[in-house]
Amino acid sequence: MPYHIVLDNLLEENRGNNKIGTTARGIGPAYCDKYERCGIRFEDFVTPNFSKLVKHNVSNKNKILQAFGYEPLDTDSIIREYEDYAKILKPYMRDTINIIHQSLENDENVLCEGAQATLLDIDFGTYPFVTSSSPSIGGVCTGTGVSARDIGEVYGVLKAYSSKVGAGPFLTEQDNEIGDTIRELGHEYGTTTKRPRRCRMA
Numbered sequence: 001m002p003y004h005i006v007l008d009n010l011l012e013e014n015r016g017n018n019k020i021g022t023t024a025r026g027i028g029p030a031y032c033d034k035y036e037r038c039g040i041r042f043e044d045f046v047t048p049n050f051s052k053l054v055k056h057n058v059s060n061k062n063k064i065l066q067a068f069g070y071e072p073l074d075t076d077s078i079i080r081e082y083e084d085y086a087k088i089l090k091p092y093m094r095d096t097i098n099i100i101h102q103s104l105e106n107d108e109n110v111l112c113e114g115a116q117a118t119l120l121d122i123d124f125g126t127y128p129f130v131t132s133s134s135p136s137i138g139g140v141c142t143g144t145g146v147s148a149r150d151i152g153e154v155y156g157v158l159k160a161y162s163s164k165v166g167a168g169p170f171l172t173e174q175d176n177e178i179g180d181t182i183r184e185l186g187h188e189y190g191t192t193t194k195r196p197r198r199c200r201m202a
Contacts, residue, residue, distance in 0.1 A: 001040065001054075001082075003061040003073055004029040010068055020129055021166025023193050031132040033057070046090040051079045097145040104150055112140045119162065129168030163197040165190045173200040 004026030011029070012022055022028060033039035038060070040053050055075050062072040103110050116135040119125045124136055134142060141148055161182055164170060174182065179199040182188065188197035 001026070001030070001057070002078055003058060003065075004033070006065060006070065006073065007061065010065065010070060014068070019167045021168065023165075023190065025192060028132045042089075042093060045082070046086045046093055050083070050086065054079050054082070100144055100146060104146065110146075112144060114139060117157075119164070126168060129164075129166060159186070159202065161186070161199055161202050163188045163199045165193065165195045165197050170198055170200055173198055 005024065006026075007029040008022055008024050008026045012019055012024065030039065038053075038057055040050065040057070044050055044053055058073055058075045058078060066072055100110055114135045114137075116131055118136050120131045121134055121136045121139075122130050122132055123134065123138075125131075133139060137151070137154055140146065140151060161174075162170075163183075163186070173179065175198070182199040183196055186199070188199055189195065190197060
């Protein structure tokens, strides 16, 4: 939501010299809403309850924004914009947990793809310089609703070097011509921000 993006920038700005180097796309604040239990889920997004939830959230977020000297967000314009998105997306709403379990019961193959890997895992990565989710194998269960016993083969992909965007310590980082060469050969640029990734020897 728009307030997640604004809050992401606000929080990063106020970290001063301890910036994490987020993508500024609102991911962290969206996860905060999930665990604060005020997040708007897809099932809420396509129901009449949506506007009520937006009003509640924007009211609370505006108090934070104004406390930091930011302009408050306009609730009605957010609702109008996202209600249009809901009309487009509603036909695609499905109970994916049942679909996946039905596929497993039918002995069909289900492929789960992870991204970012262990060093950015919220629990097992280089905290606090991590993402907000569980990109390691545990994320399969929490992200899909399948049991660990349903997981068959697991394939890990390892590069001969490591890369990351954002701030924080990065031992053996090649902030030099070697790093530049690795970046270009490996096309190491952020997926969402296109920022050049920092490269280091594994």
